[in-house]
Amino acid sequence: MAQYYSRRNLNFLLYEVFNATELTHYPYYSAHDRETFDMTIDAVTQIGDTIMFPHFRDLDRNQPELKNGKVTVHPKVGEYLKAMGDAGLIGTGFSFEDGGQQLPEIVNSILGFILMAANNGMMYTGLTSGAARLIASFASEELKQTYVEKMLGGKWQGTMALTEPQAGSSLSDITTSATPQADGSYRIKGQKVFISAGDHDQCENIIHLMLARIDGAPKGTKGISLFIVPKYRLDGTENDVTSTGIYHKLGQRGVPAMHLTMGDRDDCHGWLVGEPHRGLNYMFQMMNEARIGVGMTGVAIASAAYGASLQYAKERPQSRRLNEKSALDSPQIPIIQHPDVKRMLLLQKAIVEGSLSLLMETARCTDIAHASEDPEEKEKYHLMLELLTPVAKTYPTEMGMVAVSNGLQVLGGYGFTEDFPLEQLYRDIRITPIYEGTTGIQSQDLLGRKMTMKGGKPAQYLFGEVAKTIAEAENHETLKPYAQKLKAELARLQEVTMALMPFAMQGDIERFLMDATLYMEMFGISTVAWQWLKQAVVAQRTIVTQNPDGEELAFYEGKIHTMKFFFHYEVPKTLGLAVRLKDNEVLTIATEKEVIL
Amino acid sequence: MAQYYSRRNLNFLLYEVFNATELTHYPYYSAHDRETFDMTIDAVTQIGDTIMFPHFRDLDRNQPELKNGKVTVHPKVGEYLKAMGDAGLIGTGFSFEDGGQQLPEIVNSILGFILMAANNGMMYTGLTSGAARLIASFASEELKQTYVEKMLGGKWQGTMALTEPQAGSSLSDITTSATPQADGSYRIKGQKVFISAGDHDQCENIIHLMLARIDGAPKGTKGISLFIVPKYRLDGTENDVTSTGIYHKLGQRGVPAMHLTMGDRDDCHGWLVGEPHRGLNYMFQMMNEARIGVGMTGVAIASAAYGASLQYAKERPQSRRLNEKSALDSPQIPIIQHPDVKRMLLLQKAIVEGSLSLLMETARCTDIAHASEDPEEKEKYHLMLELLTPVAKTYPTEMGMVAVSNGLQVLGGYGFTEDFPLEQLYRDIRITPIYEGTTGIQSQDLLGRKMTMKGGKPAQYLFGEVAKTIAEAENHETLKPYAQKLKAELARLQEVTMALMPFAMQGDIERFLMDATLYMEMFGISTVAWQWLKQAVVAQRTIVTQNPDGEELAFYEGKIHTMKFFFHYEVPKTLGLAVRLKDNEVLTIATEKEVIL
Incomplete structure (x- = not known):
């Protein structure tokens, strides 16, 4: 059986690179330690191994169906939801108060990675947790009491x-309307x-977190409110939501993607979450997490593809070494x-x-921004989170597609x-650069909002962190050349940014x-280069100080080798991107x- | 209805850029003129419009099935084969003597482009023509008489x-064996x-052109022979080929891809084509054409995707211009x-x-190499054909995938x-960088065989042609900067080639x-940049000398605009590729x- 993710790599990132246990020094995460992290990861892997991965193809081959207004999905979905709900694994990122495990996001998001690598067609729980999180964060106590527990229970x-x-x-x-009633x-x-999972038969109710406009609300984004719109009302009656x-x-x-119609019989009830007209604000406060989630889905699918193509490449004999082409008596290699x-x-x-490293870096920013009691630290990590989020959504999904396609190519005709599983993974991953904001939208967010935010403070903080990694790498003779390369990349990125800023200042x-999409590509490469150097520093230091051997030594050497690969094969792409981005020929603006x- | 290909562009390339009618000065093509070319293109487009394009999805949704040893395919396939056979459109590239239309390959391959753009799931006739061509070229007169006519007739x-x-x-x-019998x-x-189209119910017989080893043949490629292995023998009995x-x-x-077993009952008869042990030689003489065919399939699928996404982009309103984001009262654009x-x-x-331009350039080399009576000209175009073929197979398929993926992205969620049709085109095109030799194989062919062939003569000829285009472009003020850019690209490519050659000389x-795959990418970009400059020269010259207006002017300006786009967005990629290719870090060779x- 091919491996859908590498636990050794996950432990390396979580404990050796990002020292996730350090987060437990913050009071908010103090109930945790490595043991609770590992137990949760074990529990999720167990579900992945037994309920998810073995049914990866089956879910694809037996698609959801809409018949007579009812949606049926694969029965394994029900089994999955029950297992996740019973084990308390849907709300792992929620506070204890809200019925969760108060896990740091760096661990919580990793659980999503494992689940999606095992079977990304079972994305139901991520949607539930996102919706429940909106209720827990912004809705009235009454609504929270009504909805959150049932949702986190998988029902x-x-x-x-x-x-x-x-x-x-x-x-x-958006034009969906909301008309106030006397009962509130x-x-x-x-x-x-x-609407993903917008209807199905493997749960007792569907709770839509829905954007709509209250009658008379201002135009545009400032007139959008957030509502809870259930499929069944609490008394069990149908709520006029039609599939x-x-x-x-x-x-x-x-997972079914639904077209829903509300109010065909003028009887669709909704309950306002928080205050009127603040719906998009609420959504955006959850957006970072959702985008990290999509990035995780991208890298998870790519991880499963890597596992499958690696196994194939080790087992499939074909041809002989290029320097020994004529040795026809020797077996194929x-x-x-x-x-x-x-x-x-x-x-x-x-x-x-x-990509996984970048996503964990981003999740760690969420955690420190959330748990820190030092306002300066809090702001620093909050701004870094803002900056990294669009990149952490885009690089793993765009480059994840490239990775999966290369995985398929490794198998030749069999991959087709x-x-x-390659052909399915190739299909599955294609949505990730589209939903939760396309690559185009993420790129405008990165350059247009995050790079100009607070006079460029987020980038200053980020580049400060990169500089620390460069300084550490310079302590190791083997890593010095790569530290130099990363320094040059940083300078190139700053040069490009400087060339673009005048247009922003002129209001054009x-x-x-x-x-912006090319800027995103360049930014992504530099950021992932940083992550690779960071991993290489840890690997090199471990080799020197702990003198590992056998598979452990090979693991650390593999890390340094792959870091080199990234710098020699991927990083040079920024040369061409920088030329284009500094170039003044305008060819795409409507005239x-x-x-x- | 979206356009699956642009006839205006096809006419531009065929008659304005490549002056296809000039080929009719060669005696071999002298029966033709623009009228016969156009009539054939019209006839094929008619079939595309009526029998193929309307059933694009239907063929995908109703896949071939194997039941009780019989393969059924969509009945439209039969209608298509009959229409093509009756109109004499399967063997358009064959000589009059062999029952064809003796069309130059530049026109013949374009017919394949149109057919595959209309519905690439109907690739049946391309396979028949390839197989029949092998028989016509290398088999005995008796075998030719027996098979070719029925095949070209679509039966x-x-x-x-x-x-x-x-x-x-x-x-x-290869291990499939062939044991000689007393009857020959x-x-x-x-x-x-x-085996594509290896069995189906919409024809009267299936004729396999099969590679096998005659008992006692030498090992390796020098012991492979070519056979005709029909599904039914001439007396109507089944020939022990099992699906x-x-x-x-x-x-x-x-189109069904079949797993076939020959000789389960020791009763599978085959007839040798040409001489023993020369099978792979014969195959390779047909390979250039087959590879151009796959390149055409790649660009054809990308053409259909471009047509569909262009139509969508013109019709779909969404959001407002970035400089007018807050104009909420104005309609979406x-x-x-x-x-x-x-x-x-x-x-x-x-x-x-x-890509289409590159493929037509390559096909034109076939034509001159075939029809010319001047040995020097013949050699020149033959060597250029050898060099361009792997590129013409790879660039349109690899970059065709990128194009289709961008087409899908234009549609956002709807594209998924x-x-x-984008999702299907995205799936369809994925095989093209695999079959008829993967990208890896093509790249080894380009660098390992074609660049070193005859002391580099093919490349000298090719670069000579590129230099001519550069000289022409330098006559136009607007094109001069791009002539300079292409000159620099050529120098960069030569520099990279020089850096690699010593390894070949050392035998490593x-x-x-x-x-080699990165070398191919670089080579492809430079070659297509040449094609774009070539097109821009014609467009610019036409604007100056013929003073077109309205849509015609916009067409020519669109050509120059797209040439600029290619040079500003795609060409800079070679900077990074060159850095990698000249770099001495070895990371992928087994140690x-x-x-x-």
């Missing part, structure tokens, strides 16, 4: 109901599309020994383990068949952000006289 | 039966996998007006029209659903070819002490 499914047919990336154009509730009318359609999708087929195959495997390892936002496309 | 399906379970990229390891035929025994399995695939689901979407569309156009082939992956 009630949560959803995020934002998108409408005419309002996808442009949430300001609202009547909801409108349509929502692409109008089900999308048939390229991937992630285990495993393809992992061909440089081009080794390159595709190293590329996958570099993307998977580099349904006999191996369109010109400023015209190539009066359009060229024919 | 008998042809296949290329090379791959075996243990021999994919490594054809030297052979008994075939073995297994073949991934053992059918592969379920990620894409191109309209079509997304084509957003720079990031425009960038994704221009990238697709640059890849599609640049089965309501639009593994080191020489270690990063005694392996790192842990």
Whole structure:
């Protein structure tokens, strides 16, 4: 059986690179230690091994169906929800007060990584926890009491109901309406599309966290409110939420994406979460977590693909070494020994383990920003979190697609068949650079908002951290050249940023952000290069101080080797990106006289 | 209805850039003129519009099935084969003598482009024509008389039966055996996998062109012979070819990929094509054409995706211009007006029209090499064909995948659903960098064989042609900067090549070819940059000399605009590639002490 994730690597990142146990010095996380972290990881891996991974293909082959207004999904989903709910694993990131385990996000998000690597078609619990978190954070005590426990218990499914047919990336154009009633509730009318897990038969109720406009609300994003809209009201009556359609999708087929219609019979009740018109604010406070979640899904799928292609490459004999082509009497060699195959495997390892490291770095910022009692530290990590989030959503998903495609290529013609999981992983991962804000939207967020926030403070903090890693790497003779390279990357990135800022100052936002996606690509490469150098420093230090041997030595040497791979194969891409980003030729901004496309 | 290909662009390339009618000055093509070219293109487009494009999804949704040893495919396949056969469109590239239309390959390959853009799941005729071409070129007169006409008439399906379970990229390891019989035929025994159209119910017979070893043949590639192995023998009896399995695939689901077993009852008859042990030679003489065909499939799929995403981008309103974000009272704008979407569309156009141009350039080399009576000219174009073929197979398929993925991204969440064709195109194109030799194999062919062939003569010829385009571009003020850029690219490519050659001379082939895939990427970008400059020269000259207006002017300006896009966004990638390729760090060659992956 191929490995869907490497526990050794996870332990390395969690305990050796990010010292997650240090977080337990903060009072908020003080109930935890390595043992509680490991126990939770064990529990989730157990569910992954038994209920999820073995049914990876089966969920894809037996898609959800909408018949007579009812949605049926694979029965394993029910088993999964029960196991997760019973073990208290849906709300691991919630506070004790809200019925959770108060785990730091660096551990909590890793649990999502394991689950999604095992079977990303079972993304139900992530949606529930996101929805419940909105209720726990912003709703009245009464609503919290009513909903959170059932949701974290796996009995009630949560959803995020934002998108409408005419309002996808442009949430300001939402038109679903909410009319106030005498009893304090609202009547909801409108349509929502692409609602993941928006209806299914493996739970007792569906709780939509839905954006809508209260009658007479201001236009745009400042007039959007957040509502709880259940499928069944508390008295058990149906709440006039109709499953109008089900999308048939390229991937992630285990979970239904629904088209929902509210208020066909003018009887759809909704309950306001928090204050009117603050719905998008609430959403955005949860957004960092949701985006880290999608980044985790990207790297998780890439991790499963890496595991499967690595196993294949070790077992599949084909051809002979290039320097021994004519030795026809000798047996064929495993393809992992061909440089081009080794390159595709190293590329996958570099993307998977580099992305995971970046996501854990970002999650750690969440934790310190949340738990720290020092206002300066709190602000620093909060701003770094803001800056890193769009990158942590984008690099693992965009480059995750590249990794999976390389994994498929390793298998040649077999990779294209349904006999191996690669073709499904290739389909599944394609949604990740789209949902929770496309790569284009993330890139505008990075350059347009996060780089200009507070006079550039977030970037200053981040580059300060990178500089620390560079200084550490300079202590090791073998790492010095890479420290120099990273320093040069940082300078290049700053040069590019400086070249773009004048457009922002002139208020020409369109010109400023015209190539934001390329800026994102460059920023992502530099950030992951930093993560690789960070890992290499720990590996090198461990080799020197602890003198490991056998598989352990090979593990640490593999880390340094992959760091080198990243710097020699991936980092040079920034040369071309910088040239383009500093170049003044404008080719994509709409002009009066359009060229024919 | 979205456009699956642009006829205006096709005419531009065929008649304005490549002056295809000039080929009719060669005696071999002298029966043709623009009218016969256009008539054939019209006829094929008619079939594309009526029988193929409307059933694009249907073929995918109703996959071939193997039941009780019989394979059923979509009935439209039969209609398609009949239409193509009746109109004489399967053997358009064959000589009059062999029952074809003796069309130059530059036109013939374009027909494949149109067909595959309309519906790449109907790839049946390309396979038949490839198989029939082998018979026409190398088999005895008797075998020719028996098979070719029926095949070109669409009644008998042809296949290329090379791959075996243990021999994919490594054809030297083929084990299917052929035992000579008293009557001159052979008994075939073995297994073949991934045989496209290897069995189906919409034709009267299946004719396999099969590689096998005659008993006692030498090991390796020098002991492989080519056989005709029909499903039914001429007397109508079954020929002991069993459909053992059918592969379920990620894409191109309209055509079955078969696992075949020959000789289960020791009664599988085969007839030798040409001489014993020369099978792989024969195959390779047809390989250039087959590889151009796969390149065409790649660009065809990308063309359909570009058409679909362009239409969507013009029609879908979403958000407002970045400089007018707060104008909430103004309507949403079509997304084509957003720079990031425009960038994704221009990238697709640059890849599609640049790749098509490269493929036509390559096909033109075939034509001159074939038709010329001047030995020097013949050699020149033959060597250029040899060099360009792996690039023309790889760039359009690898970058075609990038183009289709960008097309899908343009549609956001909708691109991920089965309501639009992007998801299918995304699946379909994934096989193209795999079959007919993977990208890794093509890259080794380019650097390892073609660049070192005859002391580098092919590259000298090619660079000579590029220099001509540069000189022409220098005559136009607006194109001068791009002429300079291309000159620099050529120098960079030569520098990289020089840095690698010493390894070849030392006989360290593994080191020489270690990063051949990156060399291919660089070579492809430079070659397509040349094609874009070539197109821009024609466009600029036409604007100056013919003073077009309206849509015509916009068309030519669009060409120059896209050329600029290619040079500003794609060409800078070679900077990073060159750094890597000249770098001496070896990270992918197998060593005694392996790192842990």
